[in-house]
Amino acid sequence: MKDYFAQIFTGGKSLLVGMMITLREFFRPVVTVQYPRERLPISPNYRGHTILVRDEEKPEKHRCISCKMCERECPSGCIGLQGEKREGVKGLVLVRYRLDFTKCSLCGTCVEVCPTDALDYSNEYRHVGFRREDFHYDLLAMVEEQK
Amino acid sequence: MSTTPEFREHRYVLNMGPQHPSTHGVLRVILEMEGEYVMDPQPVLGYGHRMHEKMAESRSWPGFLPNAARMDYLASLIYNHGYVGVVERLAGIEATPRAEYIRVITSELNRLQSHLLWLGVLVLDLGAFTPIMYTFEDREKILDILEDVTGSRLTYCYMRVGGVVRDIDDKFIERTREYIKWQRSRMPMYDKLVTGNIIFRKRVEGIGEFTPDLARRYGLTGPVLRGTGVAYDIRRAEPYSVYPDFDFEIPTETGGDCLAAYLVRVREIEQSLRILEQALDRLPEGPFLAKVPKKIKLPAGDATYAVESPRGELVYHLTADGSEVPYRMKIRVPSFSNLSILPEVCRGMLLSDLCACMGSLDLVIPEIDR
Amino acid sequence: MTDSFLPPELLRILFAAICAIVVVFGNALVMGYLERKFAGRFQRRPGPMEVGWQGLLQLAVDGVKLVGKQLVIPRQADKVLYRIAPIVSFAPAVLPLLVIPFSPKLQGRDFDIGLIFILAVVAINVLAILIAGWGSNNKYSLLGAMRSVAQNVAYEIPMLLTLLSVILVTNTFSLKGIVAAQEGLWFILVMPVAFLIFFVATVAETNRAPFDLPEAESELTAGFMTEFSGMGFSLFFMAEYTYMFIACSLTVILFLGGWHGPPLPYAEYTSALWFFLKVYFLLIVMIWIRWTFPRVRFDQLLNFCWKYLVPFSLVHLLVTAVVLKI
Numbered sequence A: 001m002k003d004y005f006a007q008i009f010t011g012g013k014s015l016l017v018g019m020m021i022t023l024r025e026f027f028r029p030v031v032t033v034q035y036p037r038e039r040l041p042i043s044p045n046y047r048g049h050t051i052l053v054r055d056e057e058k059p060e061k062h063r064c065i066s067c068k069m070c071e072r073e074c075p076s077g078c079i080g081l082q083g084e085k086r087e088g089v090k091g092l093v094l095v096r097y098r099l100d101f102t103k104c105s106l107c108g109t110c111v112e113v114c115p116t117d118a119l120d121y122s123n124e125y126r127h128v129g130f131r132r133e134d135f136h137y138d139l140l141a142m143v144e145e146q147k
Numbered sequence B: 001m002s003t004t005p006e007f008r009e010h011r012y013v014l015n016m017g018p019q020h021p022s023t024h025g026v027l028r029v030i031l032e033m034e035g036e037y038v039m040d041p042q043p044v045l046g047y048g049h050r051m052h053e054k055m056a057e058s059r060s061w062p063g064f065l066p067n068a069a070r071m072d073y074l075a076s077l078i079y080n081h082g083y084v085g086v087v088e089r090l091a092g093i094e095a096t097p098r099a100e101y102i103r104v105i106t107s108e109l110n111r112l113q114s115h116l117l118w119l120g121v122l123v124l125d126l127g128a129f130t131p132i133m134y135t136f137e138d139r140e141k142i143l144d145i146l147e148d149v150t151g152s153r154l155t156y157c158y159m160r161v162g163g164v165v166r167d168i169d170d171k172f173i174e175r176t177r178e179y180i181k182w183q184r185s186r187m188p189m190y191d192k193l194v195t196g197n198i199i200f201r202k203r204v205e206g207i208g209e210f211t212p213d214l215a216r217r218y219g220l221t222g223p224v225l226r227g228t229g230v231a232y233d234i235r236r237a238e239p240y241s242v243y244p245d246f247d248f249e250i251p252t253e254t255g256g257d258c259l260a261a262y263l264v265r266v267r268e269i270e271q272s273l274r275i276l277e278q279a280l281d282r283l284p285e286g287p288f289l290a291k292v293p294k295k296i297k298l299p300a301g302d303a304t305y306a307v308e309s310p311r312g313e314l315v316y317h318l319t320a321d322g323s324e325v326p327y328r329m330k331i332r333v334p335s336f337s338n339l340s341i342l343p344e345v346c347r348g349m350l351l352s353d354l355c356a357c358m359g360s361l362d363l364v365i366p367e368i369d370r
Numbered sequence C: 001m002t003d004s005f006l007p008p009e010l011l012r013i014l015f016a017a018i019c020a021i022v023v024v025f026g027n028a029l030v031m032g033y034l035e036r037k038f039a040g041r042f043q044r045r046p047g048p049m050e051v052g053w054q055g056l057l058q059l060a061v062d063g064v065k066l067v068g069k070q071l072v073i074p075r076q077a078d079k080v081l082y083r084i085a086p087i088v089s090f091a092p093a094v095l096p097l098l099v100i101p102f103s104p105k106l107q108g109r110d111f112d113i114g115l116i117f118i119l120a121v122v123a124i125n126v127l128a129i130l131i132a133g134w135g136s137n138n139k140y141s142l143l144g145a146m147r148s149v150a151q152n153v154a155y156e157i158p159m160l161l162t163l164l165s166v167i168l169v170t171n172t173f174s175l176k177g178i179v180a181a182q183e184g185l186w187f188i189l190v191m192p193v194a195f196l197i198f199f200v201a202t203v204a205e206t207n208r209a210p211f212d213l214p215e216a217e218s219e220l221t222a223g224f225m226t227e228f229s230g231m232g233f234s235l236f237f238m239a240e241y242t243y244m245f246i247a248c249s250l251t252v253i254l255f256l257g258g259w260h261g262p263p264l265p266y267a268e269y270t271s272a273l274w275f276f277l278k279v280y281f282l283l284i285v286m287i288w289i290r291w292t293f294p295r296v297r298f299d300q301l302l303n304f305c306w307k308y309l310v311p312f313s314l315v316h317l318l319v320t321a322v323v324l325k326i
């Protein structure tokens, strides 16, 4: 009998305590942001898809020497690149660098393996598309668009 | 509940999942029911099977690193840790001391966020919608810290053989310390809101009880096992990395029920915070990545490396034949064994208790299916 | 009004019916908005924000969306039962509003047995849930429906027993009479225990969390509503909010002094303000409870009723009777 009433008391109290906690949280400020309208700053270390680093000193504005190391090492096989021999230029000239981002697992192998540090991660996290092809990035075109 | 033959004809089959709200992912459980009582739950696996083990055998070993993170999306760093651990052990490479500390710190942060998510989800399974939002607030802080150092928020690919990819800086240390303080200040709130709540206690007390003996027969590990009073934690039982350096407890409870598993995990949060504090204090200077040859051939032989994931014992077993591609990779995942006890424990249980029970097992389905 | 084309009494009834329906829809809108906003704030998020200022028009947009949706009827379902279930649930929800006295003058009709009328009509909802669960031919729905019946039958008992205590004091079943009897002293002060029991029982009766077993979503996906879409779903949705409104109105009438409050000009009509304020306060408490607690288990729910609520209300009834006799 004593237990019976004790349980009512402790139980009721625990419920009231819980309600007080939610009430307190009710008056504390909101922690979410209205995403597409407001955006939180993203860490500069964030690893988005890979990009070719822009290098103003190079005539091609990037450092890639078309050695195909990244293509070979990529575990997901999502890099397709092609170099071309040109008159008067030493080595190969990159003519195509395709990244199939649908397959990329952001493992970082390509960035680490590159002998000239030509690759880096972008800070882009908003990828939207309606077709698979929307995620086939042309890194060469991207590096040309960059200022 | 009696299971006399004349009752049998009143049984019906209820198909729970693979898209049921409380199976969290693509687990399917076929329930043979008598009214509201579950008489025979049979888990059906494989909806998220991606043949990770086979993938490990078909590519050179560094290529498996990102896969490790994708088996258990809540403990990616710990899976990372296990994988680089087994390769290091087989190839005879030692990571630098600083790297080992960084691994422990990030692993513990990873464990904390997994436990926080689980805390919210368990209570969500029991029908309270709000605590999960509070745990997410805490969890977000961890993810921000980890994002800053690893570059991603969920499927980290941070560890490398010999060390880690990026060094941690003072900002990281400061933020982690701040987080430790914050998390400590939050725990009394969860204590009152969840642990003390009479409805919650009634829902988990005495539900899904099992003995250490039964747990051992089914190969249960992790908090579920520690809830039965067995202080078995890989971090102590088979110390790896720099865990022997730290002073922490292995929390145990004796109930063996959902409440015990719950309490063990909540106390583990505190222990992880303790490990974090000590690791930050003693963080040695030095390189974060050991000098390792560019291409490492795996010497022929076997190696096993076990780590403690938030859900229990995670074992990588690697067999190599001297080439770069592993010959066989066997991964023992905790959730798989933990799930296997479900039919035994949940027989004759109410449907609501089954949800509580699955919640307290803390299943991560992609890890089971692999 | 003597020369109007309809007899004044009929006109009055028509007017009252229209008002009742307006209240039903208005309440569903307000409650839908409040529920989301409050749930958001309890969880440290802002709630709906996109449509209109602070998301005020969200519910209107949702309504349009729901109306526009296809009514999917599962192939295995019992077509007739499946179709009538939402209507059976919704239609009786309007009737009690006709006898609820919002203010001394704002009342469709003052029944001598108003209280019994409300209880009788509201009880039809159980039938609707059972029909819905059975008709949709889904095991989850059926389980939800079964739970709902057991729950409602059980909780009706403590509810009626506490009601009897009030009736013993007021000696009338007329809602107006009950409110009038509380002039000066609200019954919550006389019988706080009865108020608590009654409020808990109404939360259970309206299938609100923590007693929302019929639609327990982590167990039964959506309980008896699993198979309903579009308008079928929204009728259930509106009915649920209307029943909550009615339950809280009853609590206010019985224990919180109905329309009584600080005097206002034209009190005969405007005192409805106090009534609505009290009702919405209780509704907000219900929302608050829902977003705080886990759900109880089925057997615990019945245990709680039979072991705690029923004995307490019985004792309460006895004590009231004895005190009145002395």
Ligand code: SF4
Residues within 6 Å of the ligand: A050, A073, A074, A075, A076, A077, A078, A079, A099, A103, A104, A105, A106, A107, A108, A109, A110, A111
């Ligand atoms: S990050 Fe990994 S998967 Fe992605 S392109 Fe580079 S090597 Fe391939």
Ligand code: SF4
Residues within 6 Å of the ligand: A063, A064, A065, A066, A067, A068, A069, A070, A071, A081, A113, A114, A115, A116, A117, A118, A119
């Ligand atoms: S590894 Fe570097 S340099 Fe070589 S092809 Fe790839 S991006 Fe170019």
